[in-house]
Amino acid sequence: MRRLAMRLSVLSAAIGCLALLSCGGRHEKTTPEIVARGVATLPGDPEDRIWEKAPVHVATLLLQDMVEPRLLEASTTHVRIQALADGSRLAIRMSWDDSTRSDLLAPGKFGDACAVQFPVEGGADLPAPQMGEEGRPVEIAFWSAAWQALVDGRPRDIHAIYPGAKVDHYPYEAGSLEPGSSEQTAMESRYAPARAVGNPVAGPHDRPVQDLLAAGPGTLTPAERTLSDGKGRFASASWVVLVSRPLPATLAHTGRAQAAFAVWEGGNREAGARKMRTGWIPISLEEGR
Amino acid sequence: MALVHNWQLDRAMSYWYPESRPKKQFAAVFDTNKCIACQTCTLACKTTWTSGQGQEYMLWNNVESKPYGFYPLGWDVQLLERLGGQSWSGRHYEGRTIFEAAGAGERVLGWRPDELDYAYPNVGEDDSAGAELQTGAFMELPHTKWFFYLARICNHCTYPACLASCPRSSIYKRQEDGVVLIDQSRCRGYQECVRACPYKKTFFNPMTSTSEKCIGCFPKIEMGQQPQCFVNCIGKIRHVGWISRPEDARPDNPVDYLVHIRKVALPLYPQWGLEPNVYYIPPVHVPRSFLRMMFGPGVDHAIESYRKAPDDPDLVGLLSLFGSSPQIVPRWKRLGDSVIGLTEAGAEILRVPMKEPVHIRKAFDLAAGVTRTNTP
Ligand code: SF4
Numbered sequence: 001m002r003r004l005a006m007r008l009s010v011l012s013a014a015i016g017c018l019a020l021l022s023c024g025g026r027h028e029k030t031t032p033e034i035v036a037r038g039v040a041t042l043p044g045d046p047e048d049r050i051w052e053k054a055p056v057h058v059a060t061l062l063l064q065d066m067v068e069p070r071l072l073e074a075s076t077t078h079v080r081i082q083a084l085a086d087g088s089r090l091a092i093r094m095s096w097d098d099s100t101r102s103d104l105l106a107p108g109k110f111g112d113a114c115a116v117q118f119p120v121e122g123g124a125d126l127p128a129p130q131m132g133e134e135g136r137p138v139e140i141a142f143w144s145a146a147w148q149a150l151v152d153g154r155p156r157d158i159h160a161i162y163p164g165a166k167v168d169h170y171p172y173e174a175g176s177l178e179p180g181s182s183e184q185t186a187m188e189s190r191y192a193p194a195r196a197v198g199n200p201v202a203g204p205h206d207r208p209v210q211d212l213l214a215a216g217p218g219t220l221t222p223a224e225r226t227l228s229d230g231k232g233r234f235a236s237a238s239w240v241v242l243v244s245r246p247l248p249a250t251l252a253h254t255g256r257a258q259a260a261f262a263v264w265e266g267g268n269r270e271a272g273a274r275k276m277r278t279g280w281i282p283i284s285l286e287e288g289r
Numbered sequence: 290m291a292l293v294h295n296w297q298l299d300r301a302m303s304y305w306y307p308e309s310r311p312k313k314q315f316a317a318v319f320d321t322n323k324c325i326a327c328q329t330c331t332l333a334c335k336t337t338w339t340s341g342q343g344q345e346y347m348l349w350n351n352v353e354s355k356p357y358g359f360y361p362l363g364w365d366v367q368l369l370e371r372l373g374g375q376s377w378s379g380r381h382y383e384g385r386t387i388f389e390a391a392g393a394g395e396r397v398l399g400w401r402p403d404e405l406d407y408a409y410p411n412v413g414e415d416d417s418a419g420a421e422l423q424t425g426a427f428m429e430l431p432h433t434k435w436f437f438y439l440a441r442i443c444n445h446c447t448y449p450a451c452l453a454s455c456p457r458s459s460i461y462k463r464q465e466d467g468v469v470l471i472d473q474s475r476c477r478g479y480q481e482c483v484r485a486c487p488y489k490k491t492f493f494n495p496m497t498s499t500s501e502k503c504i505g506c507f508p509k510i511e512m513g514q515q516p517q518c519f520v521n522c523i524g525k526i527r528h529v530g531w532i533s534r535p536e537d538a539r540p541d542n543p544v545d546y547l548v549h550i551r552k553v554a555l556p557l558y559p560q561w562g563l564e565p566n567v568y569y570i571p572p573v574h575v576p577r578s579f580l581r582m583m584f585g586p587g588v589d590h591a592i593e594s595y596r597k598a599p600d601d602p603d604l605v606g607l608l609s610l611f612g613s614s615p616q617i618v619p620r621w622k623r624l625g626d627s628v629i630g631l632t633e634a635g636a637e638i639l640r641v642p643m644k645e646p647v648h649i650r651k652a653f654d655l656a657a658g659v660t661r662t663n664t665p
Pocket residue numbers: 442443444445446448449450451452469485486487488489490491502563
């Protein structure tokens with residue numbers, strides 16, 4: 001009896017392994033670096049069938065354990081990276097396993113997110129992969145599950161976060177203010193300080209991605225304009241996220257560049273410096289087939 | 290980490306940034322013995338600053354009944370437990386601060402409240418401690434049951450944990466008044482400050498995804514006015530001003546006089562190491578061991594001095610200045626039975642009699658033809 005139980009458990013372990021290998025239902029070849037395949041038209045969706053033809057690079061994620069506050073226990077272990085390029089833009093598809101979908105930001109609640117980073121200047125002498133360094137900036141496209149939910153139609157309303165909330169009255173609902181008038185909008189924004197001062201994280205969000213610049217940990221600054229866009233989907237305990245951005249200059253000119261990635265697991269209360277990340281990974285352009 | 294001096298601990302301690310004291314430091318004295326928990330202060334702040342969407346459960350000012358009231362739930366006991374028992378030797382703190390006790394990979398020893406910890410702003414209200422009150426409670430003397438009201442705002446700490454914890458340096462301390470602010474254009478809502486502030490006075494706004502905190506009513510301070518929660522205080526328990534370093538204390542500065550010279554007002558949980566700048570006159574009727582945990586080793590001296598205030602014209606005089614003017618009163622003096630509030634330059638702002646004159650009025654008002662009721 002005991003022997004039978006042991007055999008069964010060995011068998012189930014083997015099945016488990018198989019499932020892991022055929023992650024996503026495909027047995028794919030992993031490339032040693034990221035190869036961006038040239039295409040005529042970039043897909044706008046991470047689930048477009050064109051991605052089936054794109055080579056896959058599986059990157060191992062490392063702990064952000066260089067600067068405080070650090071992440072001391074590993075959460076997300078790998079991120080699968082694919083890339084496609086047309087003449088002017090680069091589309092990157094990131095996917096990773098996540099047992100908990102976290103797309104609501106609230107006290108003590110954090111959102112899933114990912115980011116892709118390139119050095120601003122090309123060349124062999126690369127800045128530190130952790131947010132670059134002084135005088136050697138990096139550019140980052142950051143995707144947020146919470147912004148994706150808003151773009152996908154979650155109302156910008158406290159009841160979308162707390163459906164049972166009972167609110168008597170907000171000052172901007174005073175009878176003396178005409179609904180939708182500029183006075184009312186101004187009043188509403190006075191009570192949303194981050195929005196009033198134009199902080200992009202405060203919304204409204206027209207896309208789930210934000211372009212940022214950094215020159216060392218703690219220096220993240222919004223780019224003048226966000227030129228990137230993206231789309232994320234959560235299904236079968238994993239995120240699949242597409243981020244498309246202008247083709248990095250070095251990649252366009254030399255056909256080669258370096259990229260680094262980060263993943264935040266909201267369910268593990270990761271945000272900011274508490275994240276899983278990669279070092280620099282070479283990325284090259286491949287002519288279309 | 291840098292080495293800085295914390296006078297409340299009577300020693301140097303480590304802090305994330307080097308010592309940099311502002312030109313002036315916002316400070317306040319709250320007399321807990323006079324607070325009636327009317328929450329007018331809470332409402333004054335809320336209607337002024339936090340009545341927008343996403344700020345519903347944000348209480349920059351709150352008043353809780355100690356020992357069972359907390360906002361958010363368990364804010365102080367959670368941290369005390371994590372820090373563990375620590376000790377004082379006289380006025381010298383021998384234990385570890387939350388900066389010194391920070392775990393690997395952390396800047397500060399903190400804890401993160403759960404969402405639901407913010408759902409009970411009046412938990413424990415008016416619940417007594419000191420005896421089991423299940424059956425047959427009756428009046429005993431001395432009275433063994435106790436609770437007291439603790440009014441709380443941000444302490445605009447000299448060594449803010451919120452500021453130290455922010456990996457993006459989005460929090461800053463103003464040089465001109467020591468007020469600690471979160472830059473709303475820079476904050477990205479990582480909530481590190483919510484985890485780090487031991488007083489839990491930074492709050493996450495789920496509608497803007499940034500953290501917000503008490504701003505010390507700085508637009509009023511800049512106009513020489515006392516903050517909203519001060520001028521609206523029904524119990525007149527609050528006085529705002531500027532605190533000097535102990536070696537520069539001036540007897541004509543009300544805050545210096547109460548904190549440094551007479552030592553009747555004490556910091557809240559000084560052992561955590563932030564040099565908080567709201568000072569409390571401790572409640573006289575609460576077990577001393579509990580008060581020493583909250584306000585440090587100066588409790589006995591503070592209570593003894595306060596109890597003797599009726600025979601202490603300077604102390605009683607200064608206490609009657611509390612809540613007497615909408616203006617900030619940075620200097621004071623006593624002249625006989627009057628106490629005078631002065632500007633920095635010495636100009637008189639107000640004069641308060643230490644004893645209210647007694648007027649005896651006839652029960653029947655002949656002129657109006659009515660019987661007077663006993664309305665003061
Ligand atoms: S009380 Fe908290 S929020 Fe206020 S300055 Fe101190 S650490 Fe910061």
